[in-house]
Amino acid sequence: MERYDGWNGTRCVPYGWNGTTGGMVRGACPTGVTVRGAYPTGMSHYRRCYQPGGSFFLTVVTEHRRPILCSDLGRGALRAAILESQGRWPFRLDAMVLLPDHFHVILVLPPGDTDYSKRLGFIKKGFTQTWLAHGGIEQFRSASRHRQRRRGVWQRRFWEHTLRDECDYNNHLNYIHFNPVKHGYVACPADWPYSSFHRWVDRGFYEPTWGRDHFLDFDALRTGE
Secondary structure, rough: OOOOOOOOOOOOOOOOOOOOOOOOOOOOOOOOEEOOOOOOHHHHHHHHHOOOEEEEEEEEEHHHOOOOOHHHHHHHHHHHHHHHHHHHHEEEEEEEEEEEEEEEEEOOOOOOOOOOOHHHHHHHHHHHHHHOOOOOOOOOOOOHHHOOOOOOOEEEOOEEEEOHHHHHHHHHHHHHHHHHOOOOOOOOOOHHOOOOOOOOOOOOOOOOOOOOEEEEEEOOOOOOO
């Protein structure tokens, strides 16, 4: 199956990777999530990914939660929209997971830039145009939607959380990669193809078996699902 690796050019590359792995002190990042026996191996490098004031966790959901995103058309349309948005307004996509009816990302903007909304709006619009042009189905549109020229592909709003520090970044990174397990699609993050998890494994941040047969409790996080 195709891997959904995210993009930095053509792939998602963890910022600051220098070819080494670090260790994690058990219990060093206790806020917001309980993780027992499932610590990543490269925790000391998360601080190199985190960018104060410009790192955002975002959740976007399809209209009526229709399962359209993991189709061939859905994946291709989303990839194209993200690449075009990156070409207009630079940003780094540190992590991403694509599920049938929603996706989560960690978006990092250039210093002094906080306009994630412009980028995400462009991505949603670009996806919608490609999706409909190639025969994708939209959901019922009310009279108000017609007046506002809003299509029935995405929920109007999205969830945003500004990542406060390295620990917050780590918690949301783990949440993203564990999400397919949380929703019951697979038993292990490595088994889900549409995720940046594989790229982080390749660079030593996770063991390939991370998230399998472990207790991960993310109830303290607010994620927009």
